Amino acid sequence: MYILVINCGSSSIKADVIDTQLKKSILELDAERLPSTPFIQLNNEQIIYHGDLNFESIIRYCLHTIKSRLAEKQINGIGHRVVHGGDQYSQTVCIDAAVEAAIENLADLAPLHNPANLAGIRSAKEVFPAISNIAVFDTAFHQTMPKRAKQYAIDKNIIAKYNIKRYGFHGTSHKYIMERSGEYLKQDVKNLRILSCHLGNGASICAIEFGRSVETSMGLTPMEGLMMGTRSGDIDPGIITYLQNKEKWTSQETEDFLNKQSGLAGLSGLTNDMRDILQQASEGNEDARTAIQVFTHRITKYIGAYAAIMSGIDVLVFTGGIGENSADIRHRICQGLEFLGIMIDDDKNKSAKLNSDNDVANISDENGRVKILAIRTDEQVAIALETQKIIQEKNKVNTIPKIPIAISARHVHLSRATVDILFGKNYELTEFKPLSQPGQFAANETVTLIGLKNKIENVRILGPLRPKDQVEISKTDEFFLGIDAPVRESGHVEGSPGITLKTAHGEVAIKEGVIVAWRHIHMHPNDAALFGVQDKDIVSVDVDDDERPLTFKNVLIRVSDKFKLEMHIDTDEGNAAEIKKGEEGELVLSAKSVNLHDKNV
Ligand code: AMP
Secondary structure (H helix, E strand, O other): OEEEEEEEOOOOEEEEEEEOOOOEEEEEEEEEOOOOOOEEEEOOEEEOOOOOOOHHHHHHHHHHHHHHHOOOOOOOEEEEEEOOOOOOOOOOEEOOHHHHHHHHHHHHOOOOOHHHHHHHHHHHHHHOOOOOEEEEEOOHHHHHOOHHHHOOOOOHHHHHHHOOOOOOOOHHHHHHHHHHHHHHHOOOHHHOEEEEEEEOOOEEEEEEEOOEEEEEOOOOOOOOOOOOOOOOOOOOHHHHHHHHHHHOOOHHHHHHHHHHOOHHHHHHOOOOOHHHHHHHHHOOOHHHHHHHHHHHHHHHHHHHHHHHHOOOOOEEEEEHHHHHHOHHHHHHHHOOOHHHOOOEOHHHHHHOOOEOOEOEEEOEOOOOOOEEEEEOOOHHHHHHHHHHHHHHHHOOOOOOOOEEEEEEOOEEEOOHHHHHHHHOOOOOOOEEEEOOOOOOEEEEEEEEEEOOOOEEEEEEEEEOOOOOOEEEOOHHHHHHHOOOOOEEOOOOOOOOOOEEEEOOOOEEEEOOOEEEEOOEEEEOHHHHHHHOOOOOOEEEEEEOOOOOOEEEEEEEEEEOOOOOOEEEEEHHHHHHHOOOOOOEEEEOOOOOOOOOOOOOO
């Protein structure tokens, strides 16, 4: 497919036609210094513009120029980078009037970006009226962050009034890095804890636990987190009010100070360009040295914090202009992180040279536990591949069955060793009733869960036995028991908290195993083929209730020939959604999310 990818900034346009098979652009347009002094280049040729000096006219001109140069090549779809998708969009979507309105409404949260993105969308519709427009949101990948990571600790009424929360950005890049890491290491990302450090002029770091963003350093706006080219990153909010009082700054002046006069440029007093700062530092400039030290110190600090959040790291990735190209910066960041298993090989690090044919370098020392990679990110290609997926889905005929929804009450799965302690050596569980999934049963036997604060009695054991103990509870149970359990796919209990299990016969404190089950759909491979999904896809499910229609986002697909089609949610979700017995859901194909096995993501 040929996909036109449009990335409109406040003063620039980048529009590339990407061949999705080659994963390369065949036509590249860059326009800068907009709208007053446009400088437009198409594949290194400068284009002279004589029209009106307003943003919309220039975009239209750029798109017409691309159209005329495409000759016989037909564009299959247009992908737009949209910076802020707010709460509504956790996935790539086809742009209709509702999506356009939502992007417009979110302009408050991204005043520099969303209006420019919208201008790009409207111009594309005009210039290419017959072609579908797709929105790929910078914030979408981070929608999976748990509430505790999204929340700011401020007055909850203000939070509700203005929808203030941590949204995170650079999502397309972090997701691309996740997929490329899994592909390069030949490992399923569902088994990896990845730290993605996107270090460019804008910089952010993302903790990706088993395929999902669980923390990221940017927040409501792209100003939070790491120190950047011209942005301060984390700062004591007291400094802001102090300076506003002293300098009598308006809100715009304050924002400019934090956005444009800070970071590498502010501290060095020289430039926001890391290459120049490194050069000046090597020539003895103290301010340049300080800027580099603060920049790398803060990244190291975040790596430590995010390692704690994921209970360890398997892969550390550097990307973005600085992360991809500066061995010096990568070396400085990794210093002192050996205790986490992060050991960089200095020779490999120095000789790593990334380009389009050689986009990944493994720079880890063989003795380190963590794989350290430098990966060339390509947001334009990533957007094109996301767009292609939606276009392909749109072209499919919908012959999809409905999915029965079942509510799973709290329950435990036990290992042989634990049953031996709780019921006696070689004790066999007895069947109370079969479960809907073939071969599985609810046992007559129950256990008591003993947490830090409370205990819950008569919790059903499900058979057959499993290699690992697993206790599946709801968020409400978590609070009652006093346990902070992660949301996980069944079977992934690494690093989860433990709990005490008790019966009349015995008692055992398991070290790990308590999770809140990630809502999921069991399906047979035949169903998967019908739906056009694969094991570990993440999808949305619509419940078309007349009184209260709703969408379950972020639903995990689990495919096995032992499974029967059924979606499982926990009691909290069932209660909140008022799910009734016999209720059914519909897979939302147009909003289908990542295919975690798909090499093309
Ligand atoms: P990006 O925003 O991803 O294009 O990254 C831009 C940043 O990458 C700028 O600070 C550049 O100075 C920096 N950069 C590019 N190449 C190098 C390099 N070889 N060494 C250090 N920094 C670099």
